[in-house]
Each structure stands twice: as C-alpha cells, then as structure tokens.
Amino acid sequence: MSDVKRVYLDHAATTPVRPEVLDVMLPVFGRQYGNPSSFYRSGQEARRLVDQARQSVAACLHADPREIYFTSGGTESDNWAIKGTAAALGGKGRHIVTSRIEHHAVLHSCDALARQGYEITAVEVDADGLVSPEAVRAALRPDTILVSIMMANNEIGTIQPIREIGAICREHKVLFHTDAVQAAGALPIDVGDLNVDLLSISGHKFYAPKGVGVLYIRRGVRIANLLDGGAQESNRRAGTENVPGIVALARALELAVAEMPATAQLQSRLRDQLIEDVMSRIPHTRLNGHPTRRLPNNVNFSFEFIEGESILLMLDHFGYACSSGSACTSGSLDPSHVLLAIGLPHEIAHGSLRVTLGHSTQAEDLRRLTADLEQIVARLRAMSPLYEEKTQAGL
Amino acid sequence: MQYSEKVMDHFMNPRNVGEIENADASGTVGNAKCGDIMKVTLKIENGVVVDAKFKTFGCGSAIATSSMATEMIKGKTLDEALRLTNKAVAEALDGLPPIKMHCSLLAEQAVKSALQEYFIKNNLLTDENRHFFDKLDEDAHDAG
Numbered sequence: 001m002s003d004v005k006r007v008y009l010d011h012a013a014t015t016p017v018r019p020e021v022l023d024v025m026l027p028v029f030g031r032q033y034g035n036p037s038s039f040y041r042s043g044q045e046a047r048r049l050v051d052q053a054r055q056s057v058a059a060c061l062h063a064d065p066r067e068i069y070f071t072s073g074g075t076e077s078d079n080w081a082i083k084g085t086a087a088a089l090g091g092k093g094r095h096i097v098t099s100r101i102e103h104h105a106v107l108h109s110c111d112a113l114a115r116q117g118y119e120i121t122a123v124e125v126d127a128d129g130l131v132s133p134e135a136v137r138a139a140l141r142p143d144t145i146l147v148s149i150m151m152a153n154n155e156i157g158t159i160q161p162i163r164e165i166g167a168i169c170r171e172h173k174v175l176f177h178t179d180a181v182q183a184a185g186a187l188p189i190d191v192g193d194l195n196v197d198l199l200s201i202s203g204h205k206f207y208a209p210k211g212v213g214v215l216y217i218r219r220g221v222r223i224a225n226l227l228d229g230g231a232q233e234s235n236r237r238a239g240t241e242n243v244p245g246i247v248a249l250a251r252a253l254e255l256a257v258a259e260m261p262a263t264a265q266l267q268s269r270l271r272d273q274l275i276e277d278v279m280s281r282i283p284h285t286r287l288n289g290h291p292t293r294r295l296p297n298n299v300n301f302s303f304e305f306i307e308g309e310s311i312l313l314m315l316d317h318f319g320y321a322c323s324s325g326s327a328c329t330s331g332s333l334d335p336s337h338v339l340l341a342i343g344l345p346h347e348i349a350h351g352s353l354r355v356t357l358g359h360s361t362q363a364e365d366l367r368r369l370t371a372d373l374e375q376i377v378a379r380l381r382a383m384s385p386l387y388e389e390k391t392q393a394g395l
Numbered sequence: 396m397q398y399s400e401k402v403m404d405h406f407m408n409p410r411n412v413g414e415i416e417n418a419d420a421s422g423t424v425g426n427a428k429c430g431d432i433m434k435v436t437l438k439i440e441n442g443v444v445v446d447a448k449f450k451t452f453g454c455g456s457a458i459a460t461s462s463m464a465t466e467m468i469k470g471k472t473l474d475e476a477l478r479l480t481n482k483a484v485a486e487a488l489d490g491l492p493p494i495k496m497h498c499s500l501l502a503e504q505a506v507k508s509a510l511q512e513y514f515i516k517n518n519l520l521t522d523e524n525r526h527f528f529d530k531l532d533e534d535a536h537d538a539g
Contacts, residue, residue, distance in 0.1 A: 307430055309454035310406070313398075317407060327430045328454035335430070347427035347452075383412050383458060385434040385450040386427060 004319035011358035018207040025248040053250035062190040073213040074181040074202030078105035084223030093143030100341035128290040129158035151183035156289030157298025166195025185256035208252035212245030267296040297357040305387035306380040399489035405459035422508025433505035456495040460502035
C-alpha cells in the first residue's frame with residue numbers, strides 16, 4: 001500500500017533534521033570544512049563554530065561552556081560517564097546504583113563493570129515507572145561511587161524526581177549521572193537546579209542529526225577518558241570534532257528550548273486526547289507509565305490478548321510507524337525490561353505499543369490512528385486464543 | 396522486519412481463522428510468556444483432514460505460518476498431513492527471516508499436536524508413524 005499517507009509516530013526512536021538545523025549544518029560540510037585543531041584561517045573558523053556551539057549548549061543547560069563535552073551520541077556519553085567514573089574512583093569504591101528501567105547504554109555499561117568486579121544495585125521502580133529517592137538513599141553504601149538514574153524513560157515516558165535524587169547524592173558526596181537523552185529538548189534542564197554532576201544528551205532525539213551528543217561534566221569532577229588520542233575537548237575526548245553535527249546539535253537545542261513551552265503544551269494535549277480516545281474505545285487496554293509525570297510526546301499502551309509485532313505490522317500496512325516492547329521486536333525472547341520492571345506479566349508486555357509524537361503530528365493523524373487501531377486490535381483479538389478464553393470466562 | 400509478500404498476504408488475509416465446533420482433534424502449543432500460542436482444530440473424515448482452523452496469539456510470522464500450515468493440510472490424508480514440516484511451511488511462504496524460523500516450527504507442532512491427539516484417541520499410533528511426532532519435543536525457541 002504505497003498510496004497510504006505515511007504517519008511517523010516514533011519520535012523517541014529518532015527525529016528528522018529540521019530545516020533550520022540543516023541550514024546551519026550544510027555549509028560546514030562543503031565550505032567551512034576546516035579542522036578546528038588547524039592553525040590557519042579555515043581551521044580557526046571551525047574552532048569558532050565549535051566554541052559558539054559549546055556556549056549555546058551551555059546556556060541551554062544553565063551550565064558553564066567548560067562543562068560541555070561533545071561526543072558521538074547518547075551511548076558514548078553514558079559509557080563515558082559510567083566507565084570513566086568507575087576508572088577514576090575505583091580505588092575509592094566499587095559500587096554503583098542505577099535503576100531497573102535505564103537505557104541499555106547505561107545497563108550494559110554497568111554489566112561490563114560488573115564483569116570487572118564492580119557491584120551494581122539496580123533499584124526497583126513502582127507500577128508507574130517511578131524511582132523513589134528514598135530507594136536510592138537506601139541503596140547507597142560507603143563504597144558507592146556513582147548513581148545513574150535517567151531523567152525520563154524512553155519507553156514509558158515517566159519523568160524521574162532527578163532533583164531530589166541529586167540532593168541525596170550531594171548529601172552523601174556520591175557523583176550523580178542522569179541520562180537525559182529523552183528529556184533534552186522536551187523538558188527544562190538546569191544542571192545546577194537538578195543537582196547533577198554528569199548528564200548525557202543526544203542530538204537526533206531533538207531534530208539534530210545522528211552521531212552527535214553531549215556529556216555535561218560539572219566543573220571539578222574528574223572522570224577517566226574513554227577515548228585517547230589528540231587534545232580535543234580540553235584533553236578529555238580525543239578525536240577530530242564532528243563540526244557539522246556539533247553546530248547542528250547546538251542550533252536544534254536552542255530552538256527546542258525556545259519553543260519548549262508551546263511544544264509541551266501542544267503535544268501534551270494531543271497525547272492526553274489520544275490516551276483518552278484509545279482507552280475509551282478499546283477495552284482491555286492499559287496505559288503504561290505515569291499518568292501525569294510523563295514526557296509530553298509519549299504514549300504507551302498494552303492491548304491484552306494480542307502481540308505487539310503483529311500490531312506494528314498492521315499499523316505499518318496502514319501507514320503508521322510506531323514501536324513496541326514485544327520480544328519479537330527486540331530480537332530476544334523477553335519483552336522489554338522496562339515493562340517487566342513496572343510489573344507487567346510477560347503476555348501483557350508482549351502486547352505493548354509505543355506512540356511518540358513530534359513536530360509533524362496532527363490531531364487528525366491521531367484521530368485516524370485511533371480508528372485504525374480499534375479495527376486492528378479487534379482483528380487480532382478475533383484470531384487470538386487468549387481472547388476467546390477470556391470471553392468464554394464471561395468478560 | 397522484512398517479510399515476503401506471501402507472509403504479508405497470509406498475515407493480512409489469514410486463511411482458516413477460527414475454531415471448528417465439535418472438532419475431531421485439537422492441539423495447542425507455545426505459551427503466552429514467550430509471546431506465541433497456536434491452537435489448531437481439525438475435522439477428520441475417513442482418514443482425510445476435511446477442515447483445519449487456527450487461533451494464534453503471536454507476531455506476524457506466527458499468524459502467517461498458522462495460516463499456511465492449516466492451508467497445507469486441508470484435504471490431505473492423515474498420512475500426508477503427518478509429513479508436514481516447518482521447512483515446507485517456510486518455503487511455501489517464500490521464506491522467513493532467520494529469527495522467525497521458530498514460528499514455522501511452532502506451526503508444525505500445532506498441527507502435529509492435534510494429529511497426535513487424534514492418533515492416540517483412535518489407536519492409530521504405530522512404531523512406523525511414531526517418529527512423525529518427535530518434533531513435538533523440541534523447544535520451538537531453540538529453532539532458528
């Protein structure tokens with residue numbers, strides 16, 4: 001069905017590069033292509049672009065430009081924050097606290113450290129996906145060197161009490177990292193107010209290209225380098241700067257921050273309408289994630305008795321791009337670790353659907369989606385032996 | 396996920412969805428925890444599978460393989476139906492992505508499970524045909 005309107009509703013996966021960002025980025029590929037480390041003019045021009053970008057990103061995060069380090073993306077930033085802290089402070093302690101619902105870039109970095117003898121405590125979350133600051137406090141030990149809790153969850157959108165967790169870490173003199181990859185561009189970030197020492201962001205989640213990110217490192221915090229080589233990024237992150245990506249990330253973040261109140265208001269209204277419509281029209285549906293403390297663009301449902309990949313496949317057929325936490329889409333046998341951590345039984349987690357809105361999302365698209373979803377769910381349930389058992393049981 | 400047109404056809408327009416009332420045999424395989432369950436019901440007359448239906452909870456390829464497997468045994472003698480293999484189901488669908496091959500095994504198992512019930516009920520199990528049910532002991536999720 002090549003004639004159906006394609007509706008992209010997977011903005012938590014990635015976003016298109018917006019035109020204003022392309023405008024400032026494209027000349028850096030062909031005309032202003034200098035290496036910022038070079039002595040001559042075109043090199044210094046590139047240096048100026050990177051410096052400006054650093055100032056702009058710092059302003060957006062209420063940080064000092066000397067605290068902004070450009071990386072290749074969220075995964076590198078998370079790896080650097082966690083492994084760099086472990087390497088720098090391993091002599092002081094070898095215990096790290098994180099949560100059950102972190103992104104794999106955090107969880108698998110912790111797994112790698114566990115294989116080297118570090119101890120990891122992953123605190124539980126409640127049914128809405130919230131990490132309790134008191135649970136973090138209870139997990140702290142004299143040998144804890146780092147706490148890493150994400151600002152907002154990529155699957156269910158739940159926003160964590162970062163400021164409160166940060167305050168507890170300060171009180172105990174433990175470094176605090178937050179993966180703000182889903183939050184950046186969507187929620188206000190003030191690194192001072194949030195009590196964070198390390199913060200990861202990724203450009204392609206807010207309309208900059210893939211392959212560029214930031215690690216904020218608070219002044220005075222020493223972590224080991226992940227990449228060794230040249231003297232770039234104040235000797236802390238070697239490798240010739242991705243100048244077009246850096247310029248783009250800075251512009252995209254500026255725009256996102258400037259537009260944030262309007263975007264948040266618009267998207268949360270669309271989000272709440274979609275939730276209300278789907279929940280009222282499709283029985284045996286649950287909303288995953290916190291009802292109010294959630295990203296303005298995130299919706300995550302579980303439709304009982306059916307499986308997520310088949311929902312995605314039918315949605316794709318009707319023109320919609322969404323995602324699911326089912327095992328069949330993850331490439332493993334288990335459904336999403338996030339959905340299991342909030343207490344969903346496997347079969348309900350398999351039937352999840354994530355819809356994430358973006359700039360291009362229109363109310364009309366979501367009205368059509370609701371109507372199409374109603375049909376899709378009914379078709380798949382008609383084929384499901386689980387649904388039949390349930391209806392025979394008198395539901 | 397790249398599926399063949401055949402898979403998409405059998406997914407979007409599945410054949411033989413449902414459950415035969417007063418079926419002569421039925422078999423259910425898989426479990427909800429792993430994300431796929433298939434239930435096959437058969438109508439058998441004079442040693443011929445005259446009707447086959449399925450109900451499946453699972454991904455696109457689970458539904459497509461159920462549809463194809465039931466289609467492939469309809470009108471076949473019991474002896475022919477016993478020779479259904481997951482490989483044949485996958486081939487009839489113009490192939491499945493490697494990580495989805497277990498779905499075709501599950502479809503074979505669902506059919507075999509129903510047939511086994513019929514063979515046991517009617518005392519048809521012999522040393523010659525017993526091996527056709529060996530695949531029921533395999534863990535479909537190990538296939539790939």
